[in-house]
Structure formats: structure tokens, C-alpha cells
Amino acid sequence: MNDVLCALGHVASLQSLTSRGISSGQLRRSVTTGRIQRLRRGVYGCGHLDERIARAAAIGGALTCVSVLRAHGVWAGHSLRLHIQLPPTSSATPDPTARFHWALPRFGLRIPGEATPLQSLWQALHCLDEENAIAAMESAMWTGFLRPEQIRQLAVHAPRRLHDGIRRIVANSGSGNETIVRLRLERAGFTVVAQGHVPGMGHQDLVVDDCVGIDVDGRAWHEGDDRFATDRDRDVQAEGLGRHSLRIRTAHIFQTWPHTLAVIERAVADARRDRERRHGRVLVKLGDPF
Ligand SMILES: [Zn+2]
Ligand SMILES: [Zn+2]
Numbered sequence: 001m002n003d004v005l006c007a008l009g010h011v012a013s014l015q016s017l018t019s020r021g022i023s024s025g026q027l028r029r030s031v032t033t034g035r036i037q038r039l040r041r042g043v044y045g046c047g048h049l050d051e052r053i054a055r056a057a058a059i060g061g062a063l064t065c066v067s068v069l070r071a072h073g074v075w076a077g078h079s080l081r082l083h084i085q086l087p088p089t090s091s092a093t094p095d096p097t098a099r100f101h102w103a104l105p106r107f108g109l110r111i112p113g114e115a116t117p118l119q120s121l122w123q124a125l126h127c128l129d130e131e132n133a134i135a136a137m138e139s140a141m142w143t144g145f146l147r148p149e150q151i152r153q154l155a156v157h158a159p160r161r162l163h164d165g166i167r168r169i170v171a172n173s174g175s176g177n178e179t180i181v182r183l184r185l186e187r188a189g190f191t192v193v194a195q196g197h198v199p200g201m202g203h204q205d206l207v208v209d210d211c212v213g214i215d216v217d218g219r220a221w222h223e224g225d226d227r228f229a230t231d232r233d234r235d236v237q238a239e240g241l242g243r244h245s246l247r248i249r250t251a252h253i254f255q256t257w258p259h260t261l262a263v264i265e266r267a268v269a270d271a272r273r274d275r276e277r278r279h280g281r282v283l284v285k286l287g288d289p290f
Pocket of ligand 1: 002005006007009010046048049
């Protein structure tokens with residue numbers, strides 16, 4: 001019984017369960033023992049069903065938008081409000097703590113449960129501001145939540161306000177924080193390369209004007225001693241190449257950005273001056289008369 005329901009995505013209509021040979025007696029027994037739960041008339045979920053999906057199913061909807069992205073480890077901005085997709089025929093009473101969406105059939109309808117990945121990201125592009133929407137698109141690609149051709153398909157239907165950001169999308173941004181810092185720096189006039197190579201040491205998250213490397217913390221895999229050691233090794237290697245390194249964390253991006261930007265501007269200006277000075281010394285050596 002539970003195997004069938006799990007295979008259906010942990011939530012299913014009575015119709016799909018009976019079509020797979022589940023009898024009403026089996027269903028009743030499983031509800032009594034708590035292995036499955038009745039979410040609303042004709043809709044059942046596993047006992048271990050995600051509480052947010054259960055809440056959406058109870059009012060005849062499906063989890064969607066940023067709520068689905070977040071559940072799959074895709075960048076979804078900062079709001080923790082529940083986003084629920086309703087079928088066009090729904091008469092659900094609006095719940096002020098949730099945000100409701102009407103499904104666009106073109107991107108697939110999947111009710112109950114979770115909206116399709118395409119539907120979820122399409123809705124998120126309308127809910128999120130520009131930098132978070134672009135970060136969600138890059139994150140969806142990076143995590144494999146959607147394929148590049150699906151991202152291109154969404155780009156065609158994206159709101160106009162996102163067109164400039166969409167033109168600057170890269171496929172190798174390692175986190176939402178990283179995308180947002182890159183977009184802000186590009187807007188400030190810098191040339192920024194995502195995942196800039198440091199010979200012998202892999203990559204730095206961002207390389208600004210080819211002279212300052214930035215690693216953007218706030219990702220789970222930055223924790224732990226091994227990662228700490230690798231990061232520090234790379235800082236030393238980058239510095240040895242004459243590339244100054246900064247390490248910034250989430251609060252520097254979302255709480256004290258003007259100060260962070262000023263620090264980056266200063267670091268880039270200093271690095272440029274250093275580079276010019278070095279070039280100056282080389283030229284003096286080559287120019288024999290001195
Ligand atoms: Zn299950
Ligand atoms: Zn939404």
C-alpha cells in the first residue's frame with residue numbers, strides 16, 4: 001500500500017490508488033494505523049509526507065513556485081511563505097499566510113503534490129525580484145533541477161523586467177549568493193568571471209577585473225575542516241599569483257552591501273595600482289639606459 005503511494009510521489013487521488021489495485025478496505029486500515037493520511041475528500045498522502053505538501057493538498061492545491069525550488073535545494077530568495085498552485089476550477093478559501101498561483105497548463109499540471117519543475121520556476125520568475133529570479137534560473141541549471149533547453153524555453157516567456165539579466169546568465173554559478181554578487185558588480189561596471197581559475201588550486205567563485213578574487217560563503221559545503229583547509233590553501237596560491245582575495249558571507253551581501261561594495265572597489269583599485277607598478281619595474285629593467 002505505502003509502496004504504491006510512495007511511487008506516486010507520496011500523495012495521490014483515490015482514483016489513481018484504486019486503478020493500481022488498492023481496495024477501500026486496505027485504504028481504511030492504513031489510515032487507521034497512521035501509515036497513510038486522508039488529506040481531503042478523495043486525496044491521500046503518506047504518513048511521512050512533507051507537511052507543506054500536505055497543507056497544499058488539503059485545500060486542493062499543489063506546492064509550487066519558490067516553495068518547490070527551496071525543497072529541491074534551488075535558490076528561492078528569502079521569503080519562507082508557502083506558495084500554492086490551484087487548478088482553474090478551485091474554490092479554495094484564500095489563506096492569508098500563503099501565496100496562491102493559477103497553473104499555466106503549458107508548463108504541466110500536477111495536482112496534488114508538487115508542481116512540475118518548469119511550472120514552479122516559471123511562477124517563481126514572477127514572484128521574485130530581478131536578482132533573485134536570475135539567481136533562481138542559474139541555480140536551477142547548476143543543480144540540474146532543469147535542463148539548459150528548459151531554461152531557454154522559460155526565458156522566452158519571462159517577464160520583460162528580467163530580459164537584461166537573462167542575457168547575462170551563466171551556466172556555472174555555484175550559488176544564489178554568488179550570482180547576486182556577480183550581477184551587482186557587473187551593474188557597478190566591473191568585468192566579473194564566474195569560477196575564475198587559480199592554477200593548481202581549482203576555481204575562485206568570482207574574479208573581478210582579472211585582479212581580485214572573491215569567494216562567496218553561505219553554502220553548506222563551505223563548512224567542515226577539509227573545506228576550510230582547501231579554501232585557505234587557495235587563498236595563499238591566489239595571493240602568490242598577485243590576485244588579491246576577499247571572502248564574503250551572506251550578511252555582507254544582504255545587510256551591509258554598500259560597505260562591501262566600497263571594500264571591493266578599493267581592493268580592485270589597489271590591485272590595479274599594484275599591477276601597474278609591477279609592469280613599471282619590468283619596463284625599467286628592459287629599458288637598458290637606466
Ligand atoms: Zn511515501
Ligand atoms: Zn510564488
